[in-house]
Amino acid sequence: xxxxxxxxxxxxxxxxxxxxxxxxxxxxxxxxxxxxxxxxxxxxxxxxxxxxxxxxxxxxxxxxxxxxxxxxxxxxxxxxxxxxxxxxxxxxxxxxxxxxxxxxxxxxxxxxxxxxxxxxxxxxxxxxxxxxxxxxxxxxxxxxxxxxxxxxx
Amino acid sequence: xxxxxxxxxxxxxxxxxxxxxxxxxxxxxxxxxxxxxxxxxxxxxxxxxxxxxxxxxxxxxxxxxxxxxxxxxxxxxxxxxxxxxxxxxxxxxxxxxxxxxxxxxxxxxxxxxxxxxxxxxxxxxxxxxxxxxxxxxxxxxxxxxxxxxxxxx
Numbered sequence: 427x428x429x430x431x432x433x434x435x436x437x438x439x440x441x442x443x444x445x446x447x448x449x450x451x452x453x454x455x456x457x458x459x460x461x462x463x464x465x466x467x468x469x470x471x472x473x474x475x476x477x478x479x480x481x482x483x484x485x486x487x488x489x490x491x492x493x494x495x496x497x498x499x500x501x502x503x504x505x506x507x508x509x510x511x512x513x514x515x516x517x518x519x520x521x522x523x524x525x526x527x528x529x530x531x532x533x534x535x536x537x538x539x540x541x542x543x544x545x546x547x548x549x550x551x552x553x554x555x556x557x558x559x560x561x562x563x564x565x566x567x568x569x570x571x572x573x574x575x576x577x578x579x
Numbered sequence: 580x581x582x583x584x585x586x587x588x589x590x591x592x593x594x595x596x597x598x599x600x601x602x603x604x605x606x607x608x609x610x611x612x613x614x615x616x617x618x619x620x621x622x623x624x625x626x627x628x629x630x631x632x633x634x635x636x637x638x639x640x641x642x643x644x645x646x647x648x649x650x651x652x653x654x655x656x657x658x659x660x661x662x663x664x665x666x667x668x669x670x671x672x673x674x675x676x677x678x679x680x681x682x683x684x685x686x687x688x689x690x691x692x693x694x695x696x697x698x699x700x701x702x703x704x705x706x707x708x709x710x711x712x713x714x715x716x717x718x719x720x721x722x723x724x725x726x727x728x729x730x731x732x
Contacts, residue, residue, distance in 0.1 A: 430649075430679050433663045437673030446675075467675060468651040468699060475628050477651065477699055496583075498621040498630065500697070502655065502673070510586045520590030520655070522599075522620060526583050544653070546621060546630055546699070 430471050441481060441503055441542055443467065451480065452489065457556055461486030461535075467544070474549050481542040482506065482535040490532040490565060495551035497525035499533075503542030506535040512568045517541075530557065530565055583624050594634060594656055594695055596620065604633065605642065610709055614639030614688075620697070627702050634695040635659065635688040643685040643718060648704035650678035652686075656695030659688040665721045670694075683710065683718055 435444040442448065443465070451462035461483035468477040481503065482488060490509070499508075505518040509532045510525055517523060523543075525531045535541035557565060588597040595601065596618070604615035614636035621630040634656065635641060643662070652661075658671040662685045663678055670676060676696075678684045688694035710718060 431677045433677055434668045435675040443675055472649050496625050515587045522588040524584045524586055
């Protein structure tokens with residue numbers, strides 16, 4: 427993307443945009459994930475952040491990982507579930523998710539619907555850490571528990 | 580908002596969120612605008628930006644202004660029109676708008692539908708400049724012209 431993108435970029439109606447490439451989520455084999463794409467919507471142009479759109483196909487999931495940099499997320503398509511720390515939540519369109527530093531997290535689509543979300547991150551960020559087998563088992567158990575409600579206020 | 584917001588904040592179904600206040604767009608009398616609200620969705624927490632949600636009620640409009648800092652915008656509700664530089668575009672849900680430095684801009688809802696959009700900005704930013712009467716007349720003429728299509732690619 428040029429330092430300043432075009433003034434207006436149209437949405438196609440199907441979560442693709444003019445002048446926005448659909449990218450791999452990660453290199454294959456870098457870490458476990460399934461059926462995720464990545465599109466960079468805004469970067470550069472005087473802002474020290476990137477705004478990306480990730481889409482997880484039905485049955486797919488992002489890598490279970492943690493890192494120092496924070497994620498600020500808004501769901502804009504469909505519904506699914508997120509694990510943040512040791513709790514799982516059902517999430518749906520326009521819900522907001524905040525992933526604090528060094529907090530394990532994973533996003534999963536349900537079986538019948540994609541989960542698409544905006545993710546705002548710092549342009550300079552540390553590499554993700556992957557869980558040990560022991561941590562993975564503990565977190566998988568947390569994710570399998572019935573998602574809890576946030577309970578509001 | 581605390582330095583880290585709650586992990587998950589629910590969308591109400593009507594473009595309000597748990598733990599997010601609906602704020603004035605600007606102080607009354609600061610500059611011309613009509614029927615606009617502001618909600619800060621993400622700020623602080625290690626990110627040198629703010630992600631805000633603005634909603635322009637049917638018939639409303641934001642201030643016609645320009646500033647050094649850039650705006651990165653995604654429409655997430657309804658449709659309307661934006662003026663950027665000396666062109667007007669019709670915009671609808673999920674379209675992306677980039678406002679470069681020192682570029683006049685204004686967002687307008689149509690008569691029957693609100694226009695709601697995310698706006699990503701640097702946390703530190705310069706004060707908006709308002710147009711002279713001459714500039715306002717020139718820009719108003721541009722906005723009255725039939726909105727042009729971006730033409731894709």
